[in-house]
Amino acid sequence: MKILIIRFSSFGDVVLTTPVIRAIKEKYPEAVIDFIVYNTFSEAISLNPKIRNLMIFDKRKSKDRNYIKDIINKLKIENYDYVIDLHSKFLSRIIGKSLENKNNQYCRYKKRKWWKTILVKAKLITYNADCTIVESYFTPLKKLGISFSDKNIKNGLGDNLEFYIDKKMEEEFIQKYDLKNGSYFVLAPGASKFTKKWPYYDELAKKILQNESKFVKNNEKLRIFVIGGKEDANVVKADGDGRVIDLCGKISFKESGILLKYAKAAIVNDSGPFHIARAVKAKTFVFFGPTDPKLFSFEKNTFLLNNPNCPPHSLYGDDKFPKKYADCMTGISVETVFEKIIKEYDDQKLKKKMKNKKKKERKTMKIIAFETSCDETSVAVVEDGKKILSNIISTQIDIHKEFGGVVPEIASRHHIENILPVFTEALEKANCQLSDIDYIAVTNTPGLIGSLLVGLMFAKSLSYANNIPLLPVNHINGHIFSSFIDNDVKLPAISLVVSGGHTNLYYIYEENGKIITDLLGETLDDAVGETYDKIARILGLEYPGGPHIDRLSVNGEDILKIKKPKVDGYNFSFSGIKTFITNYVNNQKMKGNAISKEDIAKSLQEIIVNVLYDKILMAVKEKDVKTILVAGGVSANRRLREKFSEFKNIQTNEGNQVEVHFPKIEYCTDNAAMIGVAAYYDLKNNSQIKLEKQYDVDAISTKN
Structure with missing residues (x-):
């Protein structure tokens, strides 16, 4: 299955498509996904391992018909089964519809009803989100049999966004700015529209630095990094001693993600850095003014900063505030924001204390x-x-x-x-x-x-x-x-671990209040499970062979009467048994004789089970144990369990019956x-x- 996803902009909206990409790959692991995006926003989705090809569309040529035609022709060569339009605007629809034919489907997400959009833009009604953006992105996936699930929301993961960073770049950036201890805040004062910008970032930065002892230990120095575009530079003034580092317009989007990832907290507007902070799981305080926070499912470590007297009244923000909502952002004071940050850190400390207390009290x-x-x-x-x-x-x-x-x-x-x-x-x-x-x-x-x-x-x-x-x-x-x-296991005990990789015998006992496990014996070559698998392969049975051998042996006879290997002590050897059966099968095939898989399975079962039984019987008598424990994948074997039930007839030196426990x-x-x-x-x-x-x-x- 080949799928093309279209989302041209912006940084935040492109990051918000990652749950859709993940859902497709979870449903169809072999699906091939390509993604087309504007060159200016490609960093938001690059390095995503679930995407095969990231196709870059030059934003400057978005009205160039010949350029658009060339892009469409290149995409047609791919013969996509589905074209998922998560942009749903004029350009994306042209491309999507041009790729649609009888062999594929064009699916686009539905925005809010057009008449509601007009009324909101005209400020005749307030904005009220019908669903989250991520949920709306899932609407075109119905044709793929994929629906939106609120599982992540219930688990406190919110939209569960993804953002990928090159490891080498991350290591170099961490070293360059000494980010290891995370003793810094990140402020992102920018936004696409003026009305989405909180105006007091400079005052907040000063307030945080004046109270650094509330956030870091005595010997640590608190810093503040400021990120954004060139237009956001100097919004937060430098304090003179190097604690405010203004990187606006100086670092890439990926590098901003690294800063956010290791920060104590990010303080941002409803903008691209907000979604990156969420994707890298940073503690985030976000300002919402004209736009609706219900467009997103917040993570547990995301905290809303808004003016309760200012309801959502805009789709994407505006260039200026209507008189009715003039104090939408100015009404959120520095003191209010600082108190919320402090409260979260105090709550965090309290939770840590309570957690430690509960651990001590918990029985x-x-x-x-x-x-x-x-x-x-x-x-x-x-x-x-x-x-x-x-x-x-x-x-x-x-x-x-x-x-x-x-x-x-x-x-x-x-x-x-x-x-x-x-x-x-x-x-x-x-x-x-x-x-x-x-x-x-x-x-x-x-x-x-x-x-x-x-x-x-x-x-x-x-x-x-x-x-x-x-x-x-x-x-x-x-x-x-x-x-x-x-089981209530009584010690001392003999324990047999029998699986595809191991056949080991242990003596378990208590000494000075400690449980001691001593190795008595082990296989000198093949393990039992390995022997079953190899004989099953010779008989043309599927992997894993043990269950098939066990099932076939029910209707077989022990025609081979294989002799028990002579191995001293508690050690085992099964390679001779494997070789004997292999030679028998090959000889019968050479002679043109029919082979009974049931009889071979029965013969294999009997010799292996009897070898294990005899070794344990010897250990029980020598060690005078109270219990026999059998574990490992082969312990599920029907014949093994049946044979080992005979141990219940054996009495210890104290006259007690030996207990046999299987998991x-x-x-x-x-x-x-x-x-x-x-x-x-x-x-x-x-x-x-x-x-x-x-x-x-x-x-x-x-x-x-």
């Missing part, structure tokens, strides 16, 4: 956990190591099926796409905010390095930005503690709930995890 412990070690993106909220408030998993199984295994680079890319929505959903389902979270847990090893890094970077960023302690968790340890979620099916495969539970026990019991070897999950494509 429960909430942990948000992240798991991205292989091909599942999972986020969970766990309370007190037992109660799973949410456990959201986004799997990539269908994506990797065609490759016969997990492709690390593809897995990493999908983690990047999935982690934010999965994180948001996990908090929503848990009915929590980040302020309710005591710790952040994240899988740090073992796993695919690219996949691990996505979860680690996301969790570390959350930890840093919200001052929440970060807990690294070993992936295998997570599997071990998955059995603790719904629920949802906690068998990779999930964040188990990571949160493991982190809880690490904290609660000061656990010492003795994993004698760091494993790498060898989950790569072996197709062809």
